[in-house]
Amino acid sequence: MTTPRNPGLPPLRSSIPRFRGDPGNGKRLQRPLRFLTIGLVLAVAAFVVPDSAVKSTEVALVKVDRANGVDLTPDVIWILAVGSDARPGEDMTRSRGDALQLVGMDTKTGAATAIGIPRDSWVSIPGHGYEKINASLYFGGPQLLGQTVGNLVGIQPDYVFVSRFKFFQAMIRDIGGIDVVNPIAFDDTYLKPEGFPKGRLHLGGYDAMAFSRIRHNLIRGDFDRSANQQRVLRGIQAKVRARSAVPGFIERGVLTVMQHLYTDLSPAELFRLAQAMAQVEPRKITNCVVQGGIGDIGGASVVLPYVDRARRLGDEARNDATIDHC
């Protein structure tokens, strides 16, 4: 028998530099962060939160076992998903991030976690002193925003995805809307005057955007909004996962993203990333929001993040994209 062998095949390297940890040493990291200005905000993370690992499934009277896995380097990938508030005509890579979710994905176990960052978090932005964290996108683009969030949580993202509302809404429409479970009714005079009732909701493109953005009459303001963004992420993930086995679905998604994306990643890298995202196991998804106090600086309401707790979340999730306790 002449079974072919392929000795010594090296693992695929995505050439993504890893600069993890030690964020608090004040040293500016000159890493070529792979940032992607995509059209999916939370949507990348949408892709981001789909199924994997080994599992057993009983199908009728036939026992069918399933195995899956993806070879991606590094094993745990961190993506900062950013929803930009850029208006039409504005450069969204130099706007303010309206939604900030640091999403981790363990390609070996299928675990994923999202760490929500309140938009108004008052933090040190390298080279710019203290400011609201979302201003770092305006000051230094995706690279600086990634670095700033990385310094807060203690995990430097491998990718930064930036999206604007229009594409986000279109993406939600394209996948047929999403389902979320809303824990408490809320509304907004401008974005959603009729409000969102408590319970399971089906959200179309506009509603998913509004659900992610409304803050003012949420009990815990920015914190609850960040949690709502994570509910939207879960909803997107569930829909993407459900369709990931549809022939051509992932390929189309990658091509669509490429058409709305500024990136230095190759199409093959995007394809590998998308397939890895589609292998995330929903039961292994965890979410937390960085907590903090409320302060007033210069007349502006800000969140004073509990940095030690943020770092604890980062420490807990860094190696396996799992957080047991918020």
Place this chain on the structure above:
Amino acid sequence: MTGVVAGLAVVALGSGACSDAGGSDGAAPDGGSPAGASATERTAGTRVSFGVLTGRLPSDARQRLSSQVGDVVDGWIDAAYVGGDYPRRDFSDVWPGFTAGAQQEAHHDRALMSNEDVGDRIDGVELHKSTVKLDVLAVKQHPVGVTARVFLGFRTTGDVEREVRVKGRLFLTHTDRGWRVFGYDVTKGDA
């Protein structure tokens, strides 16, 4: 030895490939067309056809892709399931077209990703069906990513006689060593 690998693809794709896309699935954002036309019958019996083509890919590139990816998939099928001299225990190196990381993953899943679970209790494998459908992402008329949908049906003989179905997807990209499997989502069970 079944020689699944042995055959060169008798590629006869012509200008297209087989489509099971069923309508809009084949519509690519950049105007790429649904794959269409015939399947390729490899000499070993594995039928390689195209599912959904996203983007544009010239017919000659389709032919090469079909042949190259078909070889990779056949290499796995042959080494892991239907080839080799049974009974056998050694399934440590039966993913020749996988990346190193994917080989490690597959080794963890070797009871599913090979016949390791019954290899020492059977004396042969009779292949009934082996098909591969390729969903392709093409950019600038070059294939950059492939999802290979695999269906494999065979019967084991010996102490363990059963009909086995292996079904799932392999994910491939092109490397400097050719097309390689970097991920998979595969089920295996009795028919």
